[in-house]
Amino acid sequence: VLFEEWHETGGAPRGYVGGAWIDADSAERFDVTDPATGETIATVPRMGRAETCRAVRAAEEAWVSWRTRPARERAAILLDWRDCVLAAEDSLAELMVREQGKPLREAVTEIRYAASFLEWFAEEAKRAYGETIPGDAAQTRVTVQRQPIGVGAAITPWNFPAAMVTRKAGPALAAGCTLVLKPAEQTPLSAIALVALAEQAGVPAGVLNLVTGDAADAPEIGAELTENEDVRKVSFTGSTEVGRLLMRQAATTVKSLSLELGGNAPFIVFDDADLVAAVDGLVQCKYRNAGQTCISANRVLVARSVYDQFIALLTDRVRELNVGSGLDDATDVGPLIDRPALTKVIEHVADAERRGAKVVLGGQPHELGGTFFQPTIVRDVPATAQAFHEETFGPVAFLHPFDDEDEAIRLANDTPYGLAAYFYAQDVDRVWRVSEGLESGMVGINQPMLSTATAPFGGVKQSGLGREGSRHGLDDWLEMKYICQVIK
Numbered sequence: 222v223l224f225e226e227w228h229e230t231g232g233a234p235r236g237y238v239g240g241a242w243i244d245a246d247s248a249e250r251f252d253v254t255d256p257a258t259g260e261t262i263a264t265v266p267r268m269g270r271a272e273t274c275r276a277v278r279a280a281e282e283a284w285v286s287w288r289t290r291p292a293r294e295r296a297a298i299l300l301d302w303r304d305c306v307l308a309a310e311d312s313l314a315e316l317m318v319r320e321q322g323k324p325l326r327e328a329v330t331e332i333r334y335a336a337s338f339l340e341w342f343a344e345e346a347k348r349a350y351g352e353t354i355p356g357d358a359a360q361t362r363v364t365v366q367r368q369p370i371g372v373g374a375a376i377t378p379w380n381f382p383a384a385m386v387t388r389k390a391g392p393a394l395a396a397g398c399t400l401v402l403k404p405a406e407q408t409p410l411s412a413i414a415l416v417a418l419a420e421q422a423g424v425p426a427g428v429l430n431l432v433t434g435d436a437a438d439a440p441e442i443g444a445e446l447t448e449n450e451d452v453r454k455v456s457f458t459g460s461t462e463v464g465r466l467l468m469r470q471a472a473t474t475v476k477s478l479s480l481e482l483g484g485n486a487p488f489i490v491f492d493d494a495d496l497v498a499a500v501d502g503l504v505q506c507k508y509r510n511a512g513q514t515c516i517s518a519n520r521v522l523v524a525r526s527v528y529d530q531f532i533a534l535l536t537d538r539v540r541e542l543n544v545g546s547g548l549d550d551a552t553d554v555g556p557l558i559d560r561p562a563l564t565k566v567i568e569h570v571a572d573a574e575r576r577g578a579k580v581v582l583g584g585q586p587h588e589l590g591g592t593f594f595q596p597t598i599v600r601d602v603p604a605t606a607q608a609f610h611e612e613t614f615g616p617v618a619f620l621h622p623f624d625d626e627d628e629a630i631r632l633a634n635d636t637p638y639g640l641a642a643y644f645y646a647q648d649v650d651r652v653w654r655v656s657e658g659l660e661s662g663m664v665g666i667n668q669p670m671l672s673t674a675t676a677p678f679g680g681v682k683q684s685g686l687g688r689e690g691s692r693h694g695l696d697d698w699l700e701m702k703y704i705c706q707v708i709k
């Protein structure tokens with residue numbers, strides 16, 4: 222298939238509009254690089270407003286028949302897409318490692334996770350139930366239908382290049398919406414491959430469109446997607462800064478918005494925690510994808526009475542993590558996505574040290590060079606440190622001791638973000654108190670992994686709007702229509 226060709230030959234992947242594979246009007250392309258080697262692995266079209274506008278038109282035209290297809294038929298196509306994705310699992314995973322850097326086994330896990338959204342929403346498509354409501358007069362009949370919103374725009378990030386595509390395209394297509402997708406400039410290849418597989422699975426022309434662009438093109442593409450009147454919904458996963466901008470732009474045409482923005486997840490270890498499980502959980506939650514997930518633990522708060530013991534256990538585990546190319550079986554931690562990402566991690570460690578924190582392990586760029594960074598543990602990080610206020614997005618655990626439960630909750634909530642929060646404890650009363658006290662859209666109790674198609678993923682406060690996954694993820698692509706009739 223298409224993506225295997227360019228994977229092998231370094232050929233020319235393209236965008237996809239109205240069922241046709243297209244280049245940019247300007248014929249310009251940008252490089253996609255392998256973060257582990259710095260090598261260019263492909264070039265991709267640099268599109269702008271004009272191509273995006275045509276993609277929206279194609280989506281609008283396709284919507285007319287897609288929305289009226291029985292849900293059962295849309296579901297069948299989504300299941301075929303899932304099958305195509307799973308059949309190509311190995312090539313998709315390898316392609317992802319090449320453009321994104323994560324270890325191959327994490328990439329395989331992501332492809333399966335990506336496929337699970339297609340399966341889940343294929344099933345949910347058939348359950349977009351409406352309501353009947355007793356009318357307020359004898360002759361009044363009140364019903365509520367759930368109808369697809371219309372043409373959607375999906376703007377996705379580089380940290381989960383496949384799953385963020387299906388987490389949006391799955392519910393959109395299931396609901397009967399059509400979509401224009403704009404993947405991150407760092408990782409467009411996984412998105413292109415997924416779209417090629419959607420075509421193979423029989424997704425009709427115009428239902429799923431793909432425009433690609435470099436960082437400099439994103440504002441143009443984003444402006445068209447947010448200002449074009451035919452786009453009814455924008456679903457974005459990325460930085461809070463860009464989310465705010467898109468929200469402002471979308472205000473001009475009052476679009477529906479789903480925003481999955483930054484996080485600043487607290488990871489709290491109470492004195493009654495199973496410390497071995499907590500260490501295990503933190504290693505997964507912090508070092509997976511080299512710490513580049515929006516639900517990565519960002520602030521590790523540990524009860525003072527177990528603080529030293531926890532750090533000792535954690536240090537033993539983190540010392541064992543292997544850094545290297547994602548293609549190497551032994552690798553646990555791959556490179557960071559790019560230079561700015563590395564610079565930010567270096568700055569966060571330096572800032573914490575300046576404020577009196579101590580590096581227990583690592584703390585430096587890795588000897589492999591490039592964008593590799595050592596798995597790092599920093600202790601006694603003051604709550605004023607940069608790392609406690611912004612996402613680090615790197616393999617660094619910043620630790621801070623606390624004295625009691627109230628202090629832990631207060632520290633955890635001391636952030637404008639509220640995506641994920643984790644805590645380890647055994648006491649049942651505490652488990653209720655803390656999970657209810659945390660200001661976040663998701664809470665992991667003795668559980669570091671929250672992402673699944675079956676549950677509503679999303680944040681509160683400045684971490685975003687809306688939910689993805691679960692039946693609520695389908696709701697976000699449906700509009701309610703209240704229908705009132707008077708009978709004789």
Ligand code: ADP
Binds near residue numbers: 376439443459461464
């Ligand atoms: P990150 O900091 O994780 O790279 P960004 O928010 O910059 O997150 O990127 C997430 C997605 O948003 C990417 O697809 C990127 O190209 C896109 N993007 C960045 N700037 C804009 C913009 N002004 N308008 C629309 N999309 C944008």
